[in-house]
Amino acid sequence: MAVTAIASHTKSFVQKLLQANPFWIQSCYFFSLSMAGFLLLKILPLRDATSKPTNVDLFFMSVSANTVSSMDAMEMEMFSNYQLVVLTLLMVTGGEVFVSLLGLHFAKIKSQMKDSSPDVSGMELATLSENHADLRHQKPNRMPPDMTVLDMKSSSRKHLFFVVLGYLIVLHVVGFLLILVYLRLVPDAGAVLHRKGINASMFSIFTTVSTFANCGFVLTNENMVVFRTCSGLLLIVIVQALVGNTMYASSLRAVIWLLKKLTKRQEYDYLLNNYGEMGYDHLLPGPHAFDHILTECYTAMVDNGLSKEMLL
Template identity: 40%
Template sequence: MAVSLTQLQNFANGFVLNYWTHNFARVSRHMHGSIGLVTRYGHKIIAFHPSPFWIQLSYFVSLALLGSLTMMKLKPSNPAFGPRYIDMLFMSTSSVTLASLGSVEMENFSSSQIVLLTLLMFLGGEIFVGLIGLLLRKDDGHGNPDGADNNGVDPLAAEFNYSRDPSNAIDCIELGPTVIGSENSLSDGKDLRLRSVRYLGYVVLFYLLLIHVTGSLSILSYIASVGSARDVLKRKGINVFLFSLSTTVSSFANAGFIQTNENMAIFKVNPGLLLLIVPQILAGNTLFPLFLRSVIWALGRCSGAAEFGYLLKNSRDIGFRHLLPNRRAAFLSLTVVSFIAVMVVLFCSLDWNSAVFDGLSSYQKIVGALFMANRDMERYGELC
């Protein structure tokens, strides 16, 4: 019996590895030529030092075009389905911009096309785009990464420039030791700020990986243990591993694309699955500032690094729009929870006996209302 279990485990591991290797190889093979063209001319575009607006516009347009061209090269799962380029461009653009608008039924796409759409949703996610900005941020020469504080002026740099002004030479002579101390203090402030920005980039990267790994594994475990959810995917011919990953990416990025044509309505009798997706949606959207501060605080308590304390106390100076001050993050979280609670009450009071909730228990109705309230809240109340 032990030998058979070992063989079964080896077979399962080999199947999963071959499956993902095959699909990612197909996607990467079709995108290789297009990516090579972009990298060939990308450095020439960057040499002109365009504004952040044009950089982001070029980023999203390039992703949408590359995605649509690759989608056309990949074969759909339904042989009778002949996709038009305009449909593939629309689906690719909708995935990158997280618009949740589809012109093609999701079950018509093959596994390779779903992998590509999942990749586009991940690359177009607001948190991932913010992470790229953090990792590519450079010092502006005054110790202020990517610019300055809210007023565009670094007070430490201004003080340092004043002390070096020739018109203030007498002050520099009389207060020589003070100026030296100010320069040393300024240098320490520069280093701490730059290190803090780098630490923040690592924290956001860790946060992304943590949510996607734990979210995918939790959905995978639920489907493996609940027969009704597993039967839905089996009946539709949807791979469980790919469904778990794409659902997590879509939920975290607030893209709204699910592999089934019915979206999540087909899982209305599986409240456990809905409850697993709700925190993923919140973690990638309106409650991200709260969770980010919580992770930074926890890492600071465990490591004792000064950079984490600097991030919490000087969130405005960092320039990362999702790192909110403590009070503002608390007010935002309280507002989100309050609105969701009100929407759950409204859903239940208006639709409790309607056809929407037919055949569901009271617990399933409440969880369904919570899921719908959460989705609507995130769609119309995205990150401020």
């Protein structure tokens, strides 16, 4: 009885949460994480015990990390490794890809609850013909004979969730390993961290997360200026910034296309052809994704040209 009551209350809470205004949900999400981050930063010891930052400074750093705004009120070399772990988690949970993943997860739960509701199932069957009419405006999908449109849509949404989750994890792991290996192989880069007493592993994961989330925090007080001669490290950081931010939508579509070719799963074909039904803003149609790549490349070349002219 107790388990049933808990399950019932949990389901009721989730239903109310899904019906709430997204603005208030996100506001509570970011405020709660920022407050938790502030408390942890205050409790955990600083690297320099003589430093006495104010509560406003610590709260500002917590909010800045969670909202990936890259504004700091303290020198990064003041924080201990434990505090850096807190800032890293704040950047992960505040990054665009992670937040969109949470939205995708809630959309999946909402869809499952909607499909399981007896009051809604009749409406779904009544509008099934309208769904087929809408699909005729998009590319056809070869669905298995035992799978309906609703089943394919639900399965495709699940696949999209795990694709985004895998994208997030794999790129963070790869970025961390690339930076760590570079620091080991290039003495000049490793010497900078050794001179400042910064752990190479912590620097690698922190820089990867910060760059992917478009936060811009670096563990050195001079930011990336001290690595201006380390072109390999800068290239790694550039790629991380692109695939985690401006090129994310195009990269995501490329990953789904590759998975479709490798696995032959119909869900990936459905995602590519019926992107609008997923309710995921980062899933773009093919032409838009390609145009996005061209626009970013053109913008990068123009910025590079302007920078050279200013130096001359």
